[in-house]
Amino acid sequence: MAEFFFMGGYAAYVWPVYGLALLVVVGLVGQSLLDYRRQLRLVSELESKAGGRARRAARTHRSDA
């Protein structure tokens, strides 16, 4: 186990590579999902505020597409 973490003496180079990759991937996934949820919430807020007529119109338009 200790040998695995030692990485043949190159631990100081190998582990930062995998750590940084994890950080970048988690950051990308997290930021993408947060932005998606935010936009989803904004759309539903605005559509419910837009009132019944506009919403009915939007729905008809969407089913035409």
Add this chain to the structure above:
Amino acid sequence: MSTLSTSQRLQAFANPTRFMSLSGRILGPMAAVTALLLLSGLYFALLDSPPDYQQGETVRIMYVHVPSAWLAMMGYMIMAGASAIGLIFRHPLADVCAKSAAPIGAAFTFLALVTGSLWGKPMWGTWWVWDARLTSMLILLFLYLGYIALWATIEEPARAARGAAVLALVGALNVPIIHYSVVWWNTLHQPASVFRMGGPTIAASMLTPLMLMALGFTMLFVTLLLVRMRAEILRRRVRGLLLAKADM
């Protein structure tokens, strides 16, 4: 459906509403495949592959560095290709695709540069050299950042898309330069050992983790691209709704 021509079918697919329902259905399975590929790739990369006879354990850096560099270039080609389609056919979904690919490509370029540096120090004895491969990769990062900044500075999406598309296409010249830089100029960087004439020169025990990680990174890229495109389509719907409210 059978009476529709191919181009009509393509247009139906490129419809944003159709895109939303289709991408919504395939996202879950794609995320699962991505996770499986990356986990099995990590298993082989860290546990079930031999150290290199020259580079020792640092060869494990390759399994992150090389796929990142491939994705950095693939991301730019997607961005430039979608930009060209957006410019020629004026299709809004193409602009959405180009814009959404940029931050993912930039992240992989950053990862390729830093992991390369962490590999260069023990193997070449230096974090950085201003040779053709490293410099053209750094230019790629700046092209991505410039592209993202251009989108951020122009308010109206259609105008921003056109300006950014021109930048993306001019910058596309850099991609073949990156690829051939190790052939055209003297460099510390080793030449291609997988996608080359005459097949890969790399040992099978190292090709397995490399290919699994590359496939996993590629699936991650495509899955993230779909999520970001969905968010971008919603962002435009929000913009439309806000403009409509301002009109009332």
